[in-house]
Amino acid sequence: MASIYDTDLPRTPANYAPMTPLVFIQRTAEVYPNHLAIVHGALRRSWAETYARTRQLASALQKAGIRKNDTVAVMLPNTPPMVEAHFGVPMAGAVLNTLNTRLDPEAVAFMLDHGEAKALIVDPEFASIVKKALPLRQSKAPLLVIDVEDALYGEGEKLGSTTYDAFVATGDPDFEWHLPADEWDAIALNYTSGTTGNPKGVVYHHRGAATNAVSNVLEWDMPKHAVYLWTLPMFHCNGWCFPWTVAARAGVNVCLRRVEAKAIFDAIRQHGVTHYCGAPIVHGLLVNAPAELKEGVPRGVKCMVAGAAPPASMIEGMEEMGFDLTHVYGLTEVYGPATVCAKQDSWAALDIGERARLNARQGVRYHLQRDARVINPETMQPVPMDGETMGEIMFRGNIAMKGYLKNPKATDEAFAGGWFHSGDLAVQYPDGYIKIKDRSKDIIISGGENISSIEVEDVLYRHPAVMAAAVVAKPDPKWGETPCAFVELKPGAEVTAADIVAHCKQHLAGFKVPRAIVFGELPKTSTGKIQKFELRKQAGSAEAIDV
Structure with a gap:
């Protein structure tokens, strides 16, 4: 028998709406239309302007044939088009796939195929990688390629049929987008290395994106109009959901093409940055920067660190600068x-x-x-x-x-x-x-990026002189961890550490290449299984050949 609380109390548009982070930008544009939303070089855009551009992007995508649940991939740094894509793509009903800009062409081609991308937005800085990736695609389905132009980078090779601004201009700034029919609908696709060769595609839903975006506000007590510096790549877990978080607080997105100490300190001083996130390497970069770069930097900046636990020296260094460090943990999933x-x-x-x-x-x-x-x-x-x-x-x-x-x-x-x-x-x-x-996954976290040890081992085994190989994490003061390769050569083989590294560079993205090589017989069980736990013990103190 139905409860009295389940009778004649229907769910209707008046009392229920699917959760989605897209409503955050809508509200902010209505309530704070003239407040600054984006800073990029000399560019300044308000929230009203940013909202209009995201609606234009959504409209343009639909006009180009992008439909519900189609994948739109982007290969972009932390620039305005990346901020806009986090709203415009899902407003079109599509799914945003932010590609890791550090990946090799083979990995990019795999992701474009696996995600069945219908469109790809490319920054000129990564045109050379994408140019090599496109012919490697197995799919013969058409792919709309859109080229971003950015004065802060300069000229780059054009791969597509239109530029980003020209494409956005074809859309309607008053485009009437709709909430997802179900908050369980996909909003984003992110790839994680996992422990096997091909990366796994992690699918996010609107509900999760909204709840984590709000959680970010709560964990930091993030105030209205916070000024957020984009040191964390937006391709990584959708920037930990902070594109949506910043919109929820009517904050300012201070874009940053490259993570450099001077650029970060200059941005903090110039724009009054209040918050930023990053892997340990980013915070270490600031702590160890020359004193003259830190002059005039205001105290009280809030920062998040994820990945390896912050050592005492980092905490002490951040405190000396007056920065408030918060340690978080999670995964792409x-x-x-x-x-x-x-x-x-x-x-x-x-x-x-x-x-x-x-x-x-x-x-x-x-x-x-x-x-x-x-x-x-x-x-x-x-x-x-x-x-x-x-x-x-x-x-x-x-x-x-x-x-x-x-x-x-x-x-x-x-x-x-x-x-x-x-x-x-x-x-x-x-x-x-x-x-x-x-x-338990044998994942190496280097500079905040996950590296599959098995993927690196597979490449090592392709070298004709290698009989056995194992890769583990080696502590690194700059990157947190880097891959350390233990290599057992075939009898009579002669090869140097430089040879091994050169071989790896031919098949792996730069950050995945081992930074240390150790030659010798690998410890094994009676059944021939390599004892990685023994290698982990050695990695911290092994006489490795750093390269």
């Missing part, structure tokens, strides 16, 4: 950060070593994430919160991907038991804070 090392007031009185220890933890769940726990993957029960018992970090709630594109097996495995399995091994302390102890 959970929209970027989904836990935060929420600071307790009592920590301020502790010495730097103890503060570093506490801040190195991955923390507690984001506000709008349902749960984050360390769970025994065999029993699917939470481990004791004793700071010693190992388990796997698992998430559940709205801030979790829709699944892996065209990969039901991987999706089922990832969501087994009603939790998203991160693959990261950790402990949980009595106060509920999580701390990573190891990675």
